[in-house]
Amino acid sequence: MGFLQIASAHKAYQTPEGALVRALDDISIDVRNNEFLTLLGPSGCGKTTLLKIIAGFEDLDGGDIILEGRSLKEVPAHRRPFNTVFQNYALFPHMTISQNIGYGLDVAGVKKPDRDRRVGEALEMVGLVGYGSRRPAQLSGGQQQRVALARSLILKPRVLLLDEPLSALDRKMREAMQIELKNLQDSVGITFIFVTHDQEEALAMSDRIAVISNGRLQQLGSPTEVYDAPDNEFVANFVGTSNLFTGRIIDVDTGQGLVTMETGNGRRLCAGSRAYGLGDEVKLILRPEHLRLVDGDTPDGPCLIEGSVKDVIFVGSVVHLHVDVGFGRTAIVYHHHDRTGFRNDIEHGAHVRLAYAPDSAHLIANGRG
Amino acid sequence: MRKFLPSFKLLSGLLNVYGLVFLTFLYMPLGLIVLYSFNANPINMAVWTGFTFDWYATIFGGAAVETTFDAAFTESPERIFEVVKNSFLVAFTAASIATIVGTATAIAIARYNFITKRFYQALLLLPMLIPDIVLGISLLIFFVGIGFELGLMTIIVGHVTFLSSYVFVVVSARLAGMDTTLEQASADLGAGPVTTFRRVTLPQIMPGVVGGFLLAFIISLDDVVITYFIAGVGSQTLPLFILAMMRRGIRPQITALAVLILLFSFVVATVGLLLRNRKP
Ligand SMILES: Nc1ncnc2c1ncn2[C@@H]1O[C@H](COP(=O)(O)OP(=O)(O)OP(=O)(O)O)[C@@H](O)[C@H]1O
Ligand SMILES: [Mg+2]
Numbered sequence: 001m002g003f004l005q006i007a008s009a010h011k012a013y014q015t016p017e018g019a020l021v022r023a024l025d026d027i028s029i030d031v032r033n034n035e036f037l038t039l040l041g042p043s044g045c046g047k048t049t050l051l052k053i054i055a056g057f058e059d060l061d062g063g064d065i066i067l068e069g070r071s072l073k074e075v076p077a078h079r080r081p082f083n084t085v086f087q088n089y090a091l092f093p094h095m096t097i098s099q100n101i102g103y104g105l106d107v108a109g110v111k112k113p114d115r116d117r118r119v120g121e122a123l124e125m126v127g128l129v130g131y132g133s134r135r136p137a138q139l140s141g142g143q144q145q146r147v148a149l150a151r152s153l154i155l156k157p158r159v160l161l162l163d164e165p166l167s168a169l170d171r172k173m174r175e176a177m178q179i180e181l182k183n184l185q186d187s188v189g190i191t192f193i194f195v196t197h198d199q200e201e202a203l204a205m206s207d208r209i210a211v212i213s214n215g216r217l218q219q220l221g222s223p224t225e226v227y228d229a230p231d232n233e234f235v236a237n238f239v240g241t242s243n244l245f246t247g248r249i250i251d252v253d254t255g256q257g258l259v260t261m262e263t264g265n266g267r268r269l270c271a272g273s274r275a276y277g278l279g280d281e282v283k284l285i286l287r288p289e290h291l292r293l294v295d296g297d298t299p300d301g302p303c304l305i306e307g308s309v310k311d312v313i314f315v316g317s318v319v320h321l322h323v324d325v326g327f328g329r330t331a332i333v334y335h336h337h338d339r340t341g342f343r344n345d346i347e348h349g350a351h352v353r354l355a356y357a358p359d360s361a362h363l364i365a366n367g368r369g
Numbered sequence: 370m371r372k373f374l375p376s377f378k379l380l381s382g383l384l385n386v387y388g389l390v391f392l393t394f395l396y397m398p399l400g401l402i403v404l405y406s407f408n409a410n411p412i413n414m415a416v417w418t419g420f421t422f423d424w425y426a427t428i429f430g431g432a433a434v435e436t437t438f439d440a441a442f443t444e445s446p447e448r449i450f451e452v453v454k455n456s457f458l459v460a461f462t463a464a465s466i467a468t469i470v471g472t473a474t475a476i477a478i479a480r481y482n483f484i485t486k487r488f489y490q491a492l493l494l495l496p497m498l499i500p501d502i503v504l505g506i507s508l509l510i511f512f513v514g515i516g517f518e519l520g521l522m523t524i525i526v527g528h529v530t531f532l533s534s535y536v537f538v539v540v541s542a543r544l545a546g547m548d549t550t551l552e553q554a555s556a557d558l559g560a561g562p563v564t565t566f567r568r569v570t571l572p573q574i575m576p577g578v579v580g581g582f583l584l585a586f587i588i589s590l591d592d593v594v595i596t597y598f599i600a601g602v603g604s605q606t607l608p609l610f611i612l613a614m615m616r617r618g619i620r621p622q623i624t625a626l627a628v629l630i631l632l633f634s635f636v637v638a639t640v641g642l643l644l645r646n647r648k649p
C-alpha cells in the first residue's frame with residue numbers, strides 16, 4: 001500500500017465560452033513517503049490543479065486521493081496534514097513575520113511559550129533571525145519565500161506542497177534555493193511534492209519526476225530514467241534537447257543487441273536495443289551531448305552522421321552546433337569547449353562527422369505520443 | 370513644439386478660469402453660510418453688523434432666547450437636542466445593521482457560487498438607482514400595510530434597506546482587490562472557516578467595512594426624502610426638523626446648525642479617508 005495515492009484523478013473546468021478543459025485526465029501517481037517528487041510540465045498542463053486537489057482547495061470530478069489507505073475526499077483542506085507553499089507565497093500582509101509563521105500554531109492552540117520557542121527555531125532554520133517583527137512587504141522575494149516555507153514546515157506536515165516557489169527568484173538565488181530546499185527535505189524527512197515547469201530544476205532536485213502534459217501523466221521516473229529513457233516524444237523534447245529521427249528497423253543483431261533503423265529518405269542509424277524487432281516503426285532519440293565530432297579516419301557506418309555546420313553558439317562551457325545533416329534536418333550537437341582540444345576552430349560551413357555510441361541512442365515506438 | 374506654446378497657455382488659462390468659477394459656485398454658498406452664522410444682525414443676514422456667537426449659543430442653550438428679536442422663530446435647545454439624538458440613534462443603528470448585512474452579502478456573492486448570484490447582485494444595487502421618492506412611498510405603503518406604527522423603528526428599517534446597498538458596493542470593491550489565496554493559505558494552515566474569516570478576511574476588508582459604515586452613517590444622517598415619508602409624529606430627525614424650521618423663514622439659528630452639521634461631516638469624512646489610506 002502506498003503512502004499517498006493519487007488514483008485516476010479527473011478534473012475538468014468549464015470555460016465561460018462553454019468549452020470543457022480537461023485539467024486532469026486520469027492521473028495516477030503513488031507518492032512514496034519522504035520522497036522529493038516533482039510535477040513537471042508546460043504552462044497550463046494541470047500542475048497547480050493537481051496540487052490544489054491534493055491540498056483540498058478543489059474537488060475531484062473522478063478518482064480519489066488516498067493517504068495511508070484513507071480517502072481524503074470528505075476531508076476539508078484545513079483538516080488535511082498537508083501544507084502548501086503558494087506560488088505567490090500568500091503571506092498575510094497584516095501580520096508580522098512572526099505572526100505569519102506562528103499562525104498555524106495559534107490556530108492549533110499551542111501555548112505561548114512553546115509557540116514562541118518554535119517560531120524562534122523556524123526563523124533560525126530559514127536564516128531570518130531578527131526579521132520577526134517586520135511585515136511581509138518589507139522583505140525581499142527570496143526572504144518572503146523562506147517565510148512561506150517556515151510557516152508551512154513549522155506544522156510538521158506529512159506532505160509539503162510547493163507550487164513553483166522559486167520562479168520569482170533570479171537565477172543565482174534560484175540555484176542557491178534549489179540546493180537549500182533539497183537539503184532541507186533530506187533533513188526534515190517530509191515528503192515534498194514540488195511543481196515546476198523548469199526541467200533543469202526538476203532534474204536537479206527530484207527523487208522522481210512526474211512529467212505531465214495536457215492533464216495526462218506522460219512519464220513517472222527518476223531524473224536519469226526520464227532523461228535517458230524518455231517514454232515518448234513529448235518527454236524527449238520537454239526534458240532536455242533531443243535529435244529525433246523517425247524510421248523502421250531494417251536490421252537486427254541479437255548477438256550484440258544492436259539494431260539498424262532506416263528513415264523514410266534512406267538515412268541509416270544504429271541503436272543498442274533488444275526491445276524491437278525487424279520492421280518495427282520507431283523513433284530514435286539522440287541527445288546533443290552524445291554526438292561527438294570525429295576526424296576523417298573514422299570509418300563510415302550507421303553510427304555516424306555527416307553534415308555541415310550552420311550555426312555556432314558559444315554558451316560558455318560548451319559550444320552548441322546546429323549541423324545540417326541533409327534532407328532538411330538539423331542536428332543539435334553540444335561540443336565540449338576545451339581550449340586545447342580537438343576542433344575548437346569550428347566555423348560556419350565546416351564539414352563535420354558526428355559519431356555516437358549505439359547505447360546512447362534511445363528508441364521509442366512510433367505512434368505513442 | 371514652440372509653436373504650440375501660446376495656444377497651450379491660452380488653454381491652461383481658460384482651464385484655470387473654469388476651475389475658479391466652478392470652485393466659487395461650489396464653495397461660495399458654504400462660505401456665506403459660515404459667515405452668516407457669525408453675523409449679529411438678526412433681521413437681514415446679508416448685512417454685516419458685528420460678530421457674535423449668539424446663534425450657536427441658542428443651540429446649546431447658552432443665550433437667553435427671549436432677549437433676541439425673533440424668539441418666535443428660535444427652537445429651544447431641548448428640542449434640538451432631541452432631534453439630534455433621534456438622528457444619531459437612527460444613523461448609528463441603521464448604519465450598523467446595514468454594515469453587517471452589506472458585508473455579509475458582499476462576502477457571499479464574492480466567495481460562493483450559486484445560481485441566483487447575478488440576480489441577487491442586481492437586486493442589491495437597485496435601491497441606489499430607485500428614486501428616493503418612490504422608495505419612500507413604497508416603504509410607507511408597506512409599513513402601513515403591515516400595520517407597523519411609524520416611528521424611529523420604521524426609519525431605521527427603511528434606512529437599512531438602501532444603506533445596505535452602499536455598504537455592499539464599498540465592501541465588494543475591497544473584496545475584489547483581495548488575494549483569495551490568503552484564505553486558502555489560512556485553511557491550509559489548519560484554520561476553519563470562522564477563524565479564517567476573523568483572522569484573515571475581516572482584517573483585509575476592514576478599511577472597506579469601516580468606509581462603508583461611515584458612508585452609510587452620513588447618508589442616513591442627512592436623508593430627507595425617504596425619512597419624510599416613514600417618520601412618525603414623535604420621531605423627527607434633524608434634516609426634517611431643519612426643513613420644518615425653514616418653512617418659517619431662514620433664521621440665523623439655522624445657519625449655525627448647518628455649520629455644525631458641516632463640521633461634523635468633515636470630521637467623519639476625514640476619519641474615513643485616514644482609515645482608507647492606512648496600509649493594512
Ligand atoms: N478555475 C478555473 N476555471 C477554468 N479553467 C481553469 C481554472 N483553473 C485552471 N483552469 C484551466 O485548467 C488548465 C490547467 O491549469 P493549471 O493552473 O493547473 O495549470 P498549471 O500547470 O499550473 O500552469 P502554470 O505552469 O501556468 O501555472 C489550464 O488550461 C487552465 O486554463
Ligand atoms: Mg500553476
